[in-house]
Amino acid sequence: MEAVTLTRKPRSPLRLALRRLKRHKTAMAGLVVLVVLYVAALFADFIAPYSYDREMRKNSYAPPSKLHFVDADGRFHLRPFVYRVSFAFDEFQNRVYTEDRTQRYPIRFFARGDKHKLLWVFPTDRHLFGVEEPARLYLMGADSRGRDLFSRILYGGRISLSVGLVGVAVSFVLGLTVGGIAGYFGGWVDGALMRMCEMIMIIPGFYLMLALRAAFPPTLPSTSVYVMIVLIMSFIGWAGLARVVRGMVLSIASKDYVTAAKAVGGKDIIIIFRHVLPNTLSYVIVSLTLSIPGYILGESALSLLGLGIQDPQASWGNLLSDAMHVEDIHFHPWMLIPGAFIFVAVMAFNFLGDGLRDAFDPRMEVGKG
Amino acid sequence: MTSYIIRRLLIAVPLLLGMTFLAFMVIQLGGGEYFAELRLNPQISPETIEQIEKQFNLDKPAVIQYFYWLKNVLKLDFGYSFSRMASVTGLIRDRLLNTLLLSVSSIFVTWLVAIPLGIYCAVHRYSWGDRFASFFAYIGISIPNFFLALLLLYLASVVGILPLGDMRSANFYELSALGKVADIGKHLIIPTLVIATAAMAGLQRLMRGNMLEVLRAQYITTARAKGLPENRVIYVHALRNAINPMISIFGLQFSSLLGGAALTEIVCNWPGLGSLMLEAVRARDLYLVMGDLLIGGVLLIAGNLLADVLLAWTDPRIRLR
Numbered sequence: 001m002e003a004v005t006l007t008r009k010p011r012s013p014l015r016l017a018l019r020r021l022k023r024h025k026t027a028m029a030g031l032v033v034l035v036v037l038y039v040a041a042l043f044a045d046f047i048a049p050y051s052y053d054r055e056m057r058k059n060s061y062a063p064p065s066k067l068h069f070v071d072a073d074g075r076f077h078l079r080p081f082v083y084r085v086s087f088a089f090d091e092f093q094n095r096v097y098t099e100d101r102t103q104r105y106p107i108r109f110f111a112r113g114d115k116h117k118l119l120w121v122f123p124t125d126r127h128l129f130g131v132e133e134p135a136r137l138y139l140m141g142a143d144s145r146g147r148d149l150f151s152r153i154l155y156g157g158r159i160s161l162s163v164g165l166v167g168v169a170v171s172f173v174l175g176l177t178v179g180g181i182a183g184y185f186g187g188w189v190d191g192a193l194m195r196m197c198e199m200i201m202i203i204p205g206f207y208l209m210l211a212l213r214a215a216f217p218p219t220l221p222s223t224s225v226y227v228m229i230v231l232i233m234s235f236i237g238w239a240g241l242a243r244v245v246r247g248m249v250l251s252i253a254s255k256d257y258v259t260a261a262k263a264v265g266g267k268d269i270i271i272i273f274r275h276v277l278p279n280t281l282s283y284v285i286v287s288l289t290l291s292i293p294g295y296i297l298g299e300s301a302l303s304l305l306g307l308g309i310q311d312p313q314a315s316w317g318n319l320l321s322d323a324m325h326v327e328d329i330h331f332h333p334w335m336l337i338p339g340a341f342i343f344v345a346v347m348a349f350n351f352l353g354d355g356l357r358d359a360f361d362p363r364m365e366v367g368k369g
Numbered sequence: 370m371t372s373y374i375i376r377r378l379l380i381a382v383p384l385l386l387g388m389t390f391l392a393f394m395v396i397q398l399g400g401g402e403y404f405a406e407l408r409l410n411p412q413i414s415p416e417t418i419e420q421i422e423k424q425f426n427l428d429k430p431a432v433i434q435y436f437y438w439l440k441n442v443l444k445l446d447f448g449y450s451f452s453r454m455a456s457v458t459g460l461i462r463d464r465l466l467n468t469l470l471l472s473v474s475s476i477f478v479t480w481l482v483a484i485p486l487g488i489y490c491a492v493h494r495y496s497w498g499d500r501f502a503s504f505f506a507y508i509g510i511s512i513p514n515f516f517l518a519l520l521l522l523y524l525a526s527v528v529g530i531l532p533l534g535d536m537r538s539a540n541f542y543e544l545s546a547l548g549k550v551a552d553i554g555k556h557l558i559i560p561t562l563v564i565a566t567a568a569m570a571g572l573q574r575l576m577r578g579n580m581l582e583v584l585r586a587q588y589i590t591t592a593r594a595k596g597l598p599e600n601r602v603i604y605v606h607a608l609r610n611a612i613n614p615m616i617s618i619f620g621l622q623f624s625s626l627l628g629g630a631a632l633t634e635i636v637c638n639w640p641g642l643g644s645l646m647l648e649a650v651r652a653r654d655l656y657l658v659m660g661d662l663l664i665g666g667v668l669l670i671a672g673n674l675l676a677d678v679l680l681a682w683t684d685p686r687i688r689l690r
Contacts, residue, residue, distance in 0.1 A: 199388045202381070206631040207646055207665040214650045214658055215395040297513055301632055304515060305647060320515070324636065326522045326533045333523060339516035347511035 020359040027355020030348040041157035045116035048151035049130040053312040059146035061332045065138045072101040081106040084135040105135035141334035156314035167295035171234035175241030180272045183249025197239035282360035290353035293346040397431040448656030457660040468641035475564035483569045487576025509570030518563045518636040534638035560637040579611040617680035623672040
């Protein structure tokens with residue numbers, strides 16, 4: 001507990017919570033990781049050395065490029081470089097890649113490469129780093145069509161990471177509105193809305209997700225797929241939140257200040273959104289953070305199964321679908337890397353959410369009035 | 370108690386009906402062309418398809434179709450799968466057994482590891498073992514099932530002892546009875562480990578928390594004060610009370626496993642309900658999707674009910690009315 005001395009200005013509960021959060025080491029670590037991931041996704045086209053659909057069939061499943069400092073003559077170079085690679089089939093028809101050591105391709109910063117629009121606005125062909133053609137820089141290896149996996153992961157992050165935020169936003173608007181209305185009005189409104197929630201919650205999430213997917217055509221243009229995933233995930237997600245918010249609103253609505261607001265002649269809608277729902281805020285923020293992983297995992301699962309984002313568009317889920325051919329993974333284990341990104345993002349959100357919960361301690365905050 | 374169970378089931382029935390009705394309509398909305406494949410097959414005449422349509426009332430409006438479906442479901446006939454040319458009831462029965470086998474083995478492993486680990490962590494609080502376990506728990510909670518499954522399958526492909534997915538080896542039917550059991554057991558290991566890792570983390574934390582709470586109770590102090598050996602205090606006095614609330618988790622876990630198991634089943638190629646659902650959705654097989662959805666819902670309700678009943682049965686303070 002904080003010792004609040006009277007000489008200081010009284011702090012708002014939010015400020016106090018933020019202070020507690022700053023001292024929470026794992027939560028801050030989670031936050032830092034998330035900031036890095038989101039910034040990387042935002043500037044994906046600049047940071048990625050190649051565009052997400054830049055193919056080079058000759059480099060199918062090229063392994064991660066080795067960064068060299070010492071060249072074939074034994075001279076040391078401060079600037080790391082790569083060699084051009086090419087493959088030959090061995091006796092088992094497996095690709096074996098070898099480096100061509102005659103020509104060095106140093107890594108250049110702000111190198112020219114594929115044209116792109118920085119932040120969707122500024123046209124440029126500069127990338128954070130790159131190597132000159134015909135060599136290719138594969139930090140995390142290449143996929144079956146010789147596309148750079150690292151670049152595709154960065155572009156995929158745009159979809160995978162934003163689905164969480166957008167999906168959560170949609171289902172929270174729904175959940176808060178429905179929960180607020182049900183708890184505030186009670187009676188048959190409450191009954192009807194809650195039965196609706198229970199109907200959704202009675203089916204295991206994964207089965208419901210697949211069944212809802214069946215309602216859409218098997219193939220859709222990429223933007224519609226995105227909207228579809230958000231719709232499916234929010235449809236499943238809002239019910240649980242609405243139920244909890246309804247319970248909280250039920251207890252808050254019986255408080256004196258709500259009666260007072262009603263007596264003064266406040267409109268119901270305004271009372272719900274201005275006076276009642278803000279009191280559920282701390283719970284909502286925590287639960288918001290902790291439910292984002294569910295959306296990321298849902299998108300990944302759908303795309304992994306080929307029902308979501310389609311090639312050539314990248315998302316962490318559909319990148320991982322390349323690793324689904326279990327018999328082949330050990331020839332190109334780097335195809336598992338996108339899964340590690342999902343794992344790290346989910347873990348970071350869990351850390352941050354737990355830290356937020358400790359900081360807010362909802363048991364103390366809820367329904368304080 | 371009996372009246373409580375009956376009432377719970379009675380509440381669940383309209384919910385299930387509502388959900389299946391909605392799902393039926395939604396899937397029909399997405400365009401119900403069940404015969405796309407059949408129509409392309411030159412060996413099947415358009416008349417045959419029309420006849421099938423009539424036979425399954427597919428020429429009637431969707432709402433009427435739903436009630437025909439419902440009528441058959443009450444007779445435990447879940448309809449016909451047009452993509453697999455088999456009765457949905459039979460398909461689901463086979464797959465349900467496989468899913469239950471996987472669920473039971475994962476629950477078994479989860480409890481076998483999580484409970485002792487939880488006790489250890491509570492007794493040796495803040496020790497290195499406890500810290501390591503809680504770190505491990507975070508990983509277990511955060512790692513996506515499908516990713517862990519792929520990692521383990523990758524490991525298996527490198528080491529080469531365990532089979533890479535599926536439920537039976539190619540030579541399964543030539544094996545002796547004991548060999549068959551061993552073969553399925555070998556195939557069970559990876560999916561079980563995947564599901565158990567995720568479930569273990571939460572259970573271990575819960576057990577640790579319960580145990581810590583009980584250890585703070587006054588009767589534990591009393592037990593220690595009267596000179597009981599520490600082992601007796603922990604394993605007899607504390608454990609019994611700490612494990613009580615866990616029993617309701619058992620039922621909940623059973624129902625939550627279904628969702629988590631589905632993806633693992635698919636990645637590990639385990640022929641369960643989850644992979645059946647995926648195949649059904651891919652083939653746009655209406656009755657198979659509906660049947661799978663319904664069974665999923667029934668299992669979830671059963672799991673939740675089991676949780677409440679077990680809790681009331683073990684804790685005399687709780688009376689279900």
